[in-house]
Amino acid sequence: MSPDSYVIGLIGSGIGASFSPMLHEREGDLHGLRYLYRLIDLDRIGADPSRVGELVRAAKDMGYRGLNITHPCKQLVIGSLDELAPQAEAIGAVNTVVFEGDGPGRRAVGHNTDVTGFSAVIDRELTDAPRERVVQLGAGGVGTAVAHALLTRDTGHLTVVDPLTDRAEALAATLNRRFGDGRASARAPDGLPAATAGADGLVHASPTGMLAHPGLPLPADLVRPGSWVVDVVYQPLETELLRVARARGCPALNGVGLLVFQAADAFRLFTGREPDRTRMLAHAAELAASG
Numbered sequence: 615m616s617p618d619s620y621v622i623g624l625i626g627s628g629i630g631a632s633f634s635p636m637l638h639e640r641e642g643d644l645h646g647l648r649y650l651y652r653l654i655d656l657d658r659i660g661a662d663p664s665r666v667g668e669l670v671r672a673a674k675d676m677g678y679r680g681l682n683i684t685h686p687c688k689q690l691v692i693g694s695l696d697e698l699a700p701q702a703e704a705i706g707a708v709n710t711v712v713f714e715g716d717g718p719g720r721r722a723v724g725h726n727t728d729v730t731g732f733s734a735v736i737d738r739e740l741t742d743a744p745r746e747r748v749v750q751l752g753a754g755g756v757g758t759a760v761a762h763a764l765l766t767r768d769t770g771h772l773t774v775v776d777p778l779t780d781r782a783e784a785l786a787a788t789l790n791r792r793f794g795d796g797r798a799s800a801r802a803p804d805g806l807p808a809a810t811a812g813a814d815g816l817v818h819a820s821p822t823g824m825l826a827h828p829g830l831p832l833p834a835d836l837v838r839p840g841s842w843v844v845d846v847v848y849q850p851l852e853t854e855l856l857r858v859a860r861a862r863g864c865p866a867l868n869g870v871g872l873l874v875f876q877a878a879d880a881f882r883l884f885t886g887r888e889p890d891r892t893r894m895l896a897h898a899a900e901l902a903a904s905g
Contacts, residue, residue: 619648622884623673625666625691626684627656628826631849633901634682637877640897645887656687663687667694674713674720680884681711682877685821688728688755696721704792705729705762707755710880725883728759729766731876734891735844736767739867743842744814746770749806751831752820753778753785756846760819760872761785765793772798773809776820806836815842816859823853834858842866848873851902874898 620642624634635651642649654669656662661669666687671694673681683691688707692698695711702708708724715721748769750761753776764772772789776782782800789798801809810816810832822831824847832855837843843859848869859866878889 618646620650620679620884621677622649622651622680622682623654623678624651624682624684625654625656625669625687627663627686628824629653629655629684630658631825633848633873633898634877636901637874637894637897638881641878641881641889641894642885644890644893645885647885647887649885654681663690666691670694670711670722674722678713680713680880682880683709683711685755689758692724694722695724697723699723699725701729702726705758706788707758709755709759709876710883712883725880726759727876727879727883728756728872729763730879731872731874732760732763732846733767734875735867735871736763739871740767740815740842740844743865747773747813748815748817749773749775749809749813750817750819751775751822752818753782753800754820757819758785758788760817760846761789761798762792764817765789765797771796773801773813774798775801775803775806775809777803803832806832810836810838810841813838813841815844818843818845818847818853818855821847823847823850823855825849828854830854830858837862837864839863845869846872848902870898870902871895 638651663686702724705726709728710725712723713720774782779802786798786800821827839862842865844867845853845855846869856866874894878891881889
């Protein structure tokens, strides 16, 4: 394969409607690259998420330059990699794998561009938003990255809520070790009323609301008027949570910004080329309007 040819894949469940192939391939074309982005949908091929390591090894053997990893494999994939970049190691989740070197000895190196992508969303959209107390729904792979981004960008206190209480508590403990005692706490879903009552903002980072998982991630009356809401879901663009938030007068953002900024950082890791983020945002808006 020539230096300007790239085969990239996305491993995850229910990813048939993903914008990622179009975003990556168009940006590659505009850089003069031969760039092919393939979907490896676990649901479509009938593979259990635990087989993600087999898929990573197969992609490496077939000459792929790299992979993106999405739900539900961002933490499962770690044991199949040769090395983790420092940020991915600190977060404990991987959404980008780069195959480094040549021949059979190529190494699979894990990165996390969700955290840099969400940091860019904060810098672009939430710079002036109050962030003294924020509630986050979801402590999985993307939730872990989003939580690190929020505290890196000076959120005062983050309350992590997840149906798997042990997972929320583990994430809060990790955050407190990294950012200082008292910066994060965990609650079970029955603690949401108290958590949201005094929150400046709400971030939703679970699959609820996706096309394959419709619904609200919390009772509608817990979306507090005056607080801001970010939903990392981008398909559909207008989730039920965002409809409720806007009806209650809350500033609300969908997941397109995270999609684009994490994709741009992954594109740079795969190719060594600096993508045009403004151009990619415009392209994502076109795709959303046409979809």
